[in-house]
Amino acid sequence: MRKYLVQAGHFGLLWLSLLVNLYFLIFQPRSAISLRRLGLSAGIALGLVVLLWLLRERGMTATGWRAISTKGWWMGMILAVVLFIIAPAPTLHSLIAPVEVRLNFEPLDSQEATFQLVWLNNGLADLSFNDLELPPTAQITPGGVSLTAGQGQPAEVRWHGRIWQELLVTVQSRTPLRLSAQVGSQSREILLEGGANEKGIHLPYLSFGLYAAGYVLVMALGSLSLAWLAQISLNGVAWFIRRYPDTLGRLICHLPLASLVGVGLFYLLTLRSGHPWGDDFAQYIAHARNLAQGQPYTAIGIMHNPAVVLGPSAYPPLLPLLLVPLYAVFDLNLTIFKLVGVACGLGSLALFNEWLKDRFPPPLRALAILLAGLHPWFWDYKDQILSDMPFVLLGMLSLLWWERWRDSKAGVKGWMVGLAIAAAITARSVGFLLLAAVLVDAILHRRWQTRDFWFVIGIPLLVAMMLNLVLPSTGDYLDQTRGWNWSILQENINSMISFFQGMWRNDMLRIGEVSLISMIGIALLILGLVFRLPYLGAVEWFVLGNLAMIAVWPYNQGFRFYLPISFFVFYYVLYGWQQGSIFFSKFNPIPSGMVQKGISFLALAIFTVGVLQGYLSDYRRIPLKEFDNGIGLPASQQMFEYVREETRPPDVIAFFKPRALALFTGRNAFAPYWNPQQPQRLLEDLKTFRADYLVVWKPDYADLAGFARNQFPLLFENDDFEIYSSSSLRP
Incomplete structure (x- = not known):
């Protein structure tokens, strides 16, 4: 009898664990307990328990609580964490009893005050104003609820519902107010200063500790059934290995390829x-067109205004050379041109995998490829016609070949390394950082004394000198350094900190304003860099060189400047995890080491799932089939068509994206200077360059549009653009 009671208890616990997983992960509605769904979850869980019991009784599976290995328990725990982060679940707020909320607003120093209740959020969603109990004089407007209160006659707002962690109330009032708030049994009095700005009021209700304790309890209970299922999977894998001993190993070796x-x-x-509207791409295409048609390389149809920084008159020629055959065959086909970026992006990931072969096992290499290749910021550049993706490819090739030549591995010669670095310099001028990194590494490893090394250094320098002779203005960015001051360094360092915090952003696991995923990522990154300190090489010097350039460069380019080192950031994170796990395993209270391995894999699982969930959130917010702004929008195409059809080839157009306008319309263009405090400068530019038309992009230059309406005749208008005739200013 006792035996059957023990078995019933074991399977009862399994049923409860399955019930928790089914209800919280699959069936639970967002904001309330559903008895019907709870009953459905209980029924399905009961059916699964009966099935497992029958399989056990018939000898088809020997898995029971005692048969679960340590690895099975850890797998169950990791699966629980992963699943509950993905869901996200549990939404424990549904277990919290609704509370009564009373908000009384009263003016401090006037007889009457009119103010606006702008926003309420219960920690889960914004509350509808229609769900509030409002005074008879209240009016619901698009901007919120308009309320009136007087001395001794407060405006009372009531609401009944569930609150998760805190109730956020936003108020706008020019008159100072006293808020008497009662949330359940908790009362608070808050003084609000008057003014035009909105005031946010946080009314805490549940502590983070309570949330975390409930979350961990539910995950722990859910992990029990997942451990059972994990052990069944482990038994199946063990059988497969016994039956097909080499197949699993081959499959694991192909994981990086599957990721690619x-x-x-x-x-x-x-x-x-x-x-997108950043019109660097137009200059690259114009260079390629000129090469294909035998025209001067720098004849891109724009006039340079020294008061406006656009970039050099000639960009490095590698990308235009790659585009020349495509332009010759397909003409101005942006989709075909974008395939160059896609191919270079995938090629750089393949080289990254090759570089990692001596550092990581296949599963970790596959993970590195997924984390780096699927990052929304990296993905965003794959279909932009810029030199960044070819440079990432050539930078990765240069560093890979350099390390193999430095370590005297067969198959790589010094001239090959030199050609790769030279090609990177012809893609982007920042390629000189590769040359500097290789030179420092050669000195530290005493490899500069070999004859072959002079090919490594000499070929890039020779190519750079030839490039400067043929195209003297290629890559000349000195104009962009005008007006540099020390505040730029501080701003760039702050931007760098924000970049690394946002690189792994995740909205799920947050403590206040702090993202747990970002904290794990930054901690592993620092750990990886610390473990690499004794082994500094060209990669580390290249990363440090890029970071130094980002810190001092006066124009913040966002992720574009981080693109060449983004792969290595993920390498350092995973290297920090790998070496940290090895270091942690030395403190071995349990001989098997499963605790240390379990904790390290749990940390990696939380980080990986959190990062991928953050990626998914980003991809849900952005259009995946078209750019949400730029030259492809109907308004932009209408503007281009008007310029092509209604202007003459000799006409000069003033527009803030002159290279794109020149490419798609065939007209001469320049970028005028505009400052709302100095409108006369615009008129001087229009007169100096003998401009016939002024094109205004209204989303970014609404103030210019307002000024132009009072100065020039309006010829064309749509949602985004206005075109004015400025020929009256011509001398």
């Missing part, structure tokens, strides 16, 4: 139409 194929398919399926 998956990333490649995602890139091709999300190839976006159009192009």
Whole structure:
């Protein structure tokens, strides 16, 4: 009898664990307890328990609580954490009893005050004003609820419902107010200063500790059944290995290739139409057109205004050379041109995998490829017609070949390394950082004394000198350094800190304003850099060189400047995890080491799932088939068509993106100077360059549009653009 009672208890615990997983992960509604769904979850859990019991009784599976290995328990725990982060669950607020909320507003120093209740949020969602109990004089407007209160006659707002962690109330009042708030049994009195700005009021209700304790309790209970299922899977894998001993190993070795194929398919399926407005791409295409048609390289149809920084008159020629055959065959086809970026992005990931072979096992390499290749910021550049992706490819190739030559591995010669670095310099001028990194590494490893090393250094320098002779203004960015001051350094360092915090952003696991995923990522990154200190090489010097350039460069380029080192950031994170796990395993209270391994894999699982969930959140917010702004939008195409059809080839157009306008319309263009405090400068530029038309992009230059309406005749207008005739200013 006792035996059956023990078995019933064991399977009862299994049933309860399955019930928790089914209800919280699959069936639970967002904001309330559903008895019907709870009953459905209980029924399905009971059916699964009966099935497992029958399989056990018939000898088809020997898994029971005592048969679960330490690895099975850890797998169950890790699966629980992963699943509850993905869901996200549990939404424990549904277990919290609704509370009564009373908000009484009363003016401090006037007889009557009119103010606006702008926003209420219960920690889960914004509250509808229609769900509030409002005074008879209250009016619901698009901007909130308009309320009136007087001395001794407060405006009372009531609401009944569930609150998770805190109730956020936003108020706008020019008159100082006293708020008497009662949330359940908790009362608070808050003084609000008057003014035009909105005031946010936080009314705490549940502590983070309570939330965390409930979360951990539910995950622990859910992990019990997942451990059972994990052990069944482990038994199946063990049988498969006994039956087919070599197959699993081969499959694991192909994981990096599977990651590459998956990333490649995602890139091709999300190839976006159009192009963002930053018109560097237009200059690269214009250079390629000129090479294909035998025209002067720098004849791109724009007039340079020294008061406006656009970039050099000639960009490094590698990307235009790659585009020349495509332009010759397909003409001005942006979709075809974007395939160059996709191919270079995938090629750089393949080289990254090759570089990692001596550092990580296949599963960790596959993870590095997924984390780096699927990052929304990296993905965003894969279909932009810029030199960044070719430079990432050539930078990765240069560093890979350099390390193999430095370590005297067969198959790589010094001239090959030199050619790769030279090609990187012809892609982007920042390629000189590769040359500097290699030179420092050669000195530290005493490899500069060999004859072959002079090919490594000499070929890039020779190519750079030839490039400067043929195209003297190639890569000349000195104009952008005008007006440099020390405040730029401080701003860039602050931006760098924000970049690394946002690189792994995740909205789920947060403590106040702090993201747990970002904290794990930054901690592992620092740990990886610390473990690499004794082994500094060209990669580390290249990363440090890029970070130094980002810190001092006066124009913040966002992720673009981090693109060449983004792969290595993920390498350092995973290297920090790998070496940290090895270091942690030395403190071995349990001989098997499963505790240390379990904790390290749990940390990696939380970080990986949190990062991928953050990626998914980003992809849900952005269009995957077209750019949400840029030249491909109907308004932009209408503007281009008007310029082509209604202006003459000799006409001069003033527009803040002159290279794109010149490319798509064939007209001469320049970028005028505009400062709302100095409108006369605009008129001087229009007169100096003999401008016939002024094109205004209203989303970014609404103040210019207002000024132009009072100065020039309006010829064309749509949602985004206005075109004015400025020929009256011509001398």
